[in-house]
Amino acid sequence: MxxxxxxxxxxxxxxxxxxxxxxxxxxxxxxxxxxxxxxxxxxxxxxxxxxxxxxxxxxxxxxxxxxxxxxxxxxxxxxxxxxxxxxxxxxxxxxxxxxxxxxxxxxxxxxxxxxxxxxxxxxxxxxxxxxxxxxxxxxxxxxxxxxxxxxxxxEEVVMMLACPGLRVALATTHLPLREVADAITPEGLTRVMKILAKDLTRYFGCAAPRIAVCGLNPHAGEGGHLGHEEIEVISPTLDALRATGMQLDGPLPADTLFTPRHLEGVDAVLAMYHDQGLPVLKYAGFGEAANITLGLPIVRTxxxxxxxxxxxxxxxxxxxxxxxxxxxxxxxxxxxxx
Missing domain, CATH: 3.40.718.10 (Isopropylmalate Dehydrogenase)
Incomplete structure (x- = not known):
């Protein structure tokens, strides 16, 4: 302060x-x-x-x-x-x-x-x-x-980019793609989600933030046929956080989440990795977007x-x-x- x-x-x-x-x-x-x-x-x-x-x-x-x-x-x-x-x-x-x-x-x-x-x-x-x-x-x-x-x-910060009408936060940031799946853990996702929800309230006036969460794999894993991270890590973590009162949608397929129907009423989207969420945001608002670091004791954009x-x-x-x-x-x- x-x-x-x-x-x-x-x-x-x-x-x-x-x-x-x-x-x-x-x-x-x-x-x-x-x-x-x-x-x-x-x-x-x-x-x-x-x-x-x-x-x-x-x-x-x-x-x-x-x-x-x-x-x-x-x-x-x-x-x-x-x-x-x-x-x-x-x-x-x-x-x-x-x-x-x-x-x-x-x-x-x-x-x-x-x-x-x-x-x-x-x-x-x-x-x-x-x-x-x-x-x-x-x-x-x-x-x-x-x-x-x-x-x-x-211990943890969250990268979020925001442009008019869309906020996208990242579960992982600057990692090689082959390391992303191993970096997505229940503990890490929990920390990220809590920081995101807290700072959406603190800085952006979202009293009860609603967050849409991407799956990691195509089609959010297709019921386990295209990967098990959604079943074994992401869904159980979201269920545990919902039990505390958080409003979370997902995990949702990233290729359809970024559409008006799914984004209606959503305060932020959590993408699992850098190039899953940021290309969409930059296409929507390049030159009008700000990069925000959440979870710090200071304000940084x-x-x-x-x-x-x-x-x-x-x-x-x-x-x-x-x-x-x-x-x-x-x-x-x-x-x-x-």
């Missing part, structure tokens, strides 16, 4: 992500709309990188270098408060340099610490390159979600896309998903405060 005065506007910390990607220029674009938000935006980035990217794109930008906890200047379009995190080496748009991998993690650490200390109400992350972080010497790195889980010291190295520095990047991520973060911060 933010320890700042309740009457003060929320502060949203924005990490710039992979410096060679579109993250820095998305922050510059967002600064051009700073006055439109009911919160104050702070970039966690290398100030010189933001200025150089703004110059490359021909966009106005004035940066105010501050430390977390310092008073912020009034929001003005074309201006951006920055909590500085210097690059290790200069960055060229579209050209990843693994030597900046530690810089990417350092930005996350600053934003997380600011949220934990009450200097920020939420953090929003621009896309990073997993390969660059791994090549910088962090062999176990699998993504923002897992990194936030570990730094915040929680992100964009629904990657680093887009081919667009970096071109001025063709779309700021829509970052706008949505900021809007959702502001709404979640207000709900958490309430």
């Amino acid at each position: 933010n320890r700042r005065e309740e009457t003060a506007p929320d502060i949203i910390a924005l990490t710039a992500g992979e410096p060679a990607g579109i993250g820095p220029e998305l922050l510059v674009m967002l600064a051009g709309q700073a006055e439109a938000f009911p919160a104050q935006l702070v970039a966690v980035a290398d100030p010189a990188l933001l200025v150089s990217r703004a110059r490359l794109l021909g966009l106005p930008l004035v940066v105010h270098e501050l430390a977390p906890g310092d008073p912020l200047p009034p929001a003005r379009n074309g201006e951006l408060a920055v909590w500085p995190v210097p690059l290790a080496v200069p960055s060229e748009p579209g050209v990843i340099d693994a030597r900046n991998g530690d810089h990417v993690l350092a930005m996350l650490d600053v934003a997380i610490a600011a949220c934990q200390a009450g200097h920020a109400s939420a953090m929003v992350t621009a896309p990073l390159s997993k390969a660059a972080v791994i090549e910088a010497g962090h062999a176990g790195f699998t993504g923002h979600t897992e990194y936030l889980r570990d730094v915040c010291g929680v 992100s964009v629904d896309h990657g680093t887009a190295l081919d667009l970096a520095g071109s001025g063709r990047a779309d700021v829509g998903s970052l706008l949505q991520a900021v809007r959702v973060a502001i709404e979640m911060a207000a709900a958490a405060r309430a």
